[in-house]
Amino acid sequence: MISIDTLLAWGATYKKVNRNETIFREGTEGHFYYQLVSGCVHWVNVNEEGKEFIQNIIEPGESFGEFPLFDDSVFAASAIASVDSVVIRLHKVTFLNLLKEYPEIHFAFTRLLTQRLRFKFLLLKELSCFGPEHRISTLFNHLKESQKNECDNKYQVQLTRQEIANMTGLRVETVIRSIRHLQNKGTLVINKGKVYC
16 A cells, blocks of 8 residues: 555564464554555454454555544454564554655545445445345455455455355355355356355
8 A cells, every 4th residue: 555665764664473463452542554565464353252253354565454543543353464474564643644745645545445434335235134145246246346366367266265254244154055056056166166256
């Protein structure tokens, strides 16, 4: 989102995080802008039984955990590295000054937050109004349209069945059964265990 050189020029620092390490926890105060340099981060809510709901899967170059930077509240979700990763972080006050100095970055940020909010509206509608197959199809279509790495050029879904379940509020068994039904309908293709949409 923001060039590494710009972040470093403004005093950002790198931080290595190990697989399954929590970068920040839901409900805690946010004091930094975070951007993923390498690896993968899941932005999740975890209930009392330990079940995760994945809000977003962050890829290199993407930012995460922005809400406290703008509303002075707490993190709405936890950020957990799903593989060994490197993040770059910039102190909140410095980040806000950077946005004032570079309005084009501020507008790009506004666009990103709007896109994420639009996806949340879509997902909430799916969770409240539609069945499992429709939820999964909508998720796959969103990934395909947004050209995220979860779908490559051939639209191979890179998410695990567990990740799909965690993003749609379904059980893994329901995801597996629904994907089979979607294959039978010709909506997607399964080849050697890989799903293509």
